[in-house]
Amino acid sequence: MTKRDLKIGLFVATLVTVLSFPTVLNVVSNFSTNFQIAISLTLGILTIVGLLVVRFLSRWLQILWQIGKFGVVGGLNTFVDFGILNLLILVAGVAAGLWFGVFKGISFTVAVINSYFWNKYWTFEAASKKKTEFVEFLVVSLFGLGINVGVATLAVNVIGPLGNLGPVLWANIAAFLATLAALTWNFIGYKFIVFKKTEKA
Numbered sequence: 008m009t010k011r012d013l014k015i016g017l018f019v020a021t022l023v024t025v026l027s028f029p030t031v032l033n034v035v036s037n038f039s040t041n042f043q044i045a046i047s048l049t050l051g052i053l054t055i056v057g058l059l060v061v062r063f064l065s066r067w068l069q070i071l072w073q074i075g076k077f078g079v080v081g082g083l084n085t086f087v088d089f090g091i092l093n094l095l096i097l098v099a100g101v102a103a104g105l106w107f108g109v110f111k112g113i114s115f116t117v118a119v120i121n122s123y124f125w126n127k128y129w130t131f132e133a134a135s136k137k138k139t140e141f142v143e144f145l146v147v148s149l150f151g152l153g154i155n156v157g158v159a160t161l162a163v164n165v166i167g168p169l170g171n172l173g174p175v176l177w178a179n180i181a182a183f184l185a186t187l188a189a190l191t192w193n194f195i196g197y198k199f200i201v202f203k204k205t206e207k208a
Contacts, residue, residue: 008062012076015129016058019083024051026086029093033175054082073130074194080125081190088118089182102174108160111182115155115189119148122193131202140201147196151189159185 008016027047035043061075091114096102099110123144127133133140162181168174 008059012058012062016055016079019079020051020054022083023054023086024048026083026090027051028090029097030086030089030179033093033096034179050086054079057082073198076130077126077194077197080122080130081186081193083125084118084122085183085186085190087121088114088186089179090114091117092182093179096175096178102178103163107163107178108156111156111159111185112152115152119145119152122148126197127202131197133202143201144197147193147201150196151193154192155185155189157185158188 024047027050028043031043031046035046058075058079061071061078065072065075092110095110095113096107099106101107101110123141127140127144159178159181162184163174163178168177172180
């Protein structure tokens, strides 16, 4: 791991810690502030530990390093997405219905813009400045947006909370499942479509 990668990893871990806090406030609202802070700090620590583990494992399978960086960027994007979503839920007091879909669309869009820069300059280290790159990224990401918002909205508005789960917790579970589906699509699309010809050798 280079010093640059370590600095980036520490910076991303700090962002994850800060951005996870609105979600923690919503999901574990019955716990003390110290416990909520501890959860956010733990998520940040797990980000850097995960990156170090993947770097170690990449000695035997080099693609794991790129997948690991994508995972860290994906984790950051998830907390950008969840942080904005939960901040909007906190401010509006709405966790279902039409507004949930609007909030999810806003939060995911901000996460996609964040994703472009992190994936271009760190994950795939794309040196090219081809004019169609961002357009390709947007097209792949729009499909990801459809998957993300579609899965989350289906889970919240059609399936509804399972068991005794409350609407805010269920909204976050739905957002997590949607994120997993969109991340899988996005890695494939970014690696084999958007940044395919522009990766550094």
